[in-house]
Amino acid sequence: MSTRPAKPRAKNLATLLQGIAPERAPSAHVSDLTLDSRQVEAGGAFVALTGLRTHGLAFLEQALSRGAAAVLWEPAAGVAAPRLPVGVIGVRVPDLTRQLGTIADRFFDAPSSEIRIAAVTGTNGKTTIAYMLAEALEKLGIDAAYTGTLGFGRVGAVRARSHTTPDCITVHRELAELRDDGVRSVAMEVTSHALVQQRVAGVRFDAALFTNLTRDHLDYHGTFEAYGEAKARLFEWPTLKHAIVNLDDPFGATLTQRVRGTALTVYGRESLATTDVSSEACYVRATHVVAEPVGLSIEIDSAWGRGRLHSRLIGAFNVDNVLAVLAALLGFDVPLRDALQTIEQGTAPPGRMEMLIAPGKPLVVVDYAHTPDALDKALRAVRAHSTGKLHCVFGCGGERDVGKRPLMGSIAETQADAVIVTDDNPRGEDGDAIVAAILDGMREPTKAHVQRDRAAAIELAIARAAPGDAVLIAGKGHENYQIVGSTRRHFSDREVALAALGRTS
The missing domain is CATH 3.40.1390.10 (MurE/MurF, N-terminal domain)
Incomplete structure (x- = not known):
């Protein structure tokens, strides 16, 4: 200590x-x-x-x-x-x-010089990967912590905060606090905003991990290209020793060409399944995946050997997240067998494909999906793990990228059997206008039910769903608040859903 x-x-x-x-x-x-x-x-x-x-x-x-x-x-x-x-x-x-x-x-006496820091960037998957990586390192006996959307601290003792990546001084202050608490490894979510606004300037990143790039934050970056370039900054970091990239993502494939003087590990399913990677120094790929009732069975091939693991996570997209965590652990010189066993013990972070189960009730899944790509993947994931109808409750945040609203409406209509459109965090925008923009993306908007009271929308979806059905509550995930106008009030999708299921925890 x-x-x-x-x-x-x-x-x-x-x-x-x-x-x-x-x-x-x-x-x-x-x-x-x-x-x-x-x-x-x-x-x-x-x-x-x-x-x-x-x-x-x-x-x-x-x-x-x-x-x-x-x-x-x-x-x-x-x-x-x-x-x-x-x-x-x-x-x-x-x-x-x-x-x-x-x-x-x-x-703060150069805190990042005494901590091995893995930075995780990308549109989706950052929280799950960073949280699971910190959790795995801790289980392996390495003093580790997580920083990101959920807050910062050791897994199990994460303290909430308002931004995924806070201001630059706070970043270094938190790293100093973690260092002084004996932490020696940190898994850190790094957003595009943080990179552009220099919030992580001066941090010595050892590893950088790229998940994927899909539409988000265009209200800030302006173009998809600028959004990608913001992410790419992380892979040109002067202290970087190891880059881990999802080769299935088109931007990830481009990103590998920009990694210079840094050990590179690629991971994936589709690209690596059809590409000869035998000459690659480092790779991790899934060769066979089976969606089980509650979890995933994944066969692994890698530069470190072959193996199999059973993850508690659900959803095909979580295969990518598991592969990313595995690649990071292997890059940290964790033996393959130990890495696989540790990941099997891992759990999803709060509000990330979090399953709520009660006897005689529908399966309820709470997820943070708030982009078109994330919503599409979440709906497909829940569908794969249920036998009945799929119900979806979602909205879109106010004062954020307006272009994604009709896209998400179209996805919900296409992937779900029943859709309830509700409020997310409307902030200073007119909630009716947000709902209208979502409905504009639907072919048959009159089939969607509109209930702007989010608690009532969740209760209605669960009441309508039969045993064997599944309900996805998307958009807010772990958040325990709702912002209406300038007022921030307590609200938790999880708490409302548990009450509707007749559970208290």
């Missing part, structure tokens, strides 16, 4: 900014770093970056009122140098957004 103090010691500004700020910073100490003016502590440094809508200096007064001893600010067009009280240090730092990772790394 580390003997480091729980809180980092104050650091000298001149040391933190050496080679970064154009002018030498004063030799003064700061006790903390933060981008959030509400979290400034007396003696700490407030970091003001250029934002999408406003500059961090707009919150300067609050930072000063809380006792900021220094202000690091990023120059931008139309932004004047701040006027600071006597005794408060101001340092202009050009390109501070990009440089902040180095500053945070220095402040």
Whole structure:
């Protein structure tokens, strides 16, 4: 166990900014770093970056009122140098957004240099893969933790937070906390937003894993090509030692051509089944898959040998997730037999194809699927593990990619026998307009039932379903809240479904 103090010691500004700020910073100490003016502590440094809508200096007064001893600010067009009280240090730092990772790394004593970090990126599968990888490493006796959509911490003690990848300072702060707690390996979800916005700058990634690329976040990236390029940044990381890529995905196949000077492992089913990979240094492929009533049986061929495993996960797409975790473990020098046995003990993370079962009731599956591709795969997965009708409850989030709404409507209509369209997180958008956009993608929208009250929609779907049927509740997964307007209220698909099934847990 580390003997480091729980809180980092104050650091000298001149040391933190050496080679970064154009002018030498004063030799003064700061006790903390933060981008959030509400979290400034007396003696700490407030970091003001250029934002999408406003500059961090707009919150300067609050930072000063809380006792900021220094202000690091990023120059931008139309932004004047701040006027600071006597005794408060101001340092202009050009390109501070990009440089902040180095500053945070220095402040927290380079936490990622003492932890082996595997970064997982891609549209779908990040949470399942990162969670299962951390869980597997822990079962193998390696002090491991997870960070991502579910929060951060050791598996079984994950603390929730608001973003999959938080701001750059928080990333390094959390890594420092994990290091000080004795963690030596971390499986980290890394989003496209995080890569573009430099939220993981300064982190020393050992391994990068790519899952797939399908439509999502085009409201932010603008084009599918830009979205892909954002993901690709991870595979050009200067500290990268190992790249793990899904060769079945078209972008993944392209990505392998860009990996240079890094050990490469490819995994998949379709491409590897029809491609001669005997000359590949590293590969993992599924040669035969059987969907069992509750789980998957997978025969494996790899550069490390052959084997078979029985996973508790359901759905054909989870074969890819299992292969990814296996490839990562093998890349970490875990023997094939140990890796297979450990994965067999693995469980799905909360809200990821989570099965809720009650005697005499339909099978209910709660999943985070909120993209067209994820919804299609989730529906196909549940269909493969049920014998009766398939019911689907879903909606689309407000103030997000509007183009995917009709696509998801079409998929739900095609794949499910009965569809109930409801609210997801409408945020500031008109919920009726979101529903209308979903229905626009259906050939026969009048056959879909609209119930915007999400709890009522879930209860209705379960009440209508017979034993032997299956109900997929898609979109929110692990989330325990719903955002309507600016109000965030408690709401859990899982809790509502359990109550409808007559269960309490």
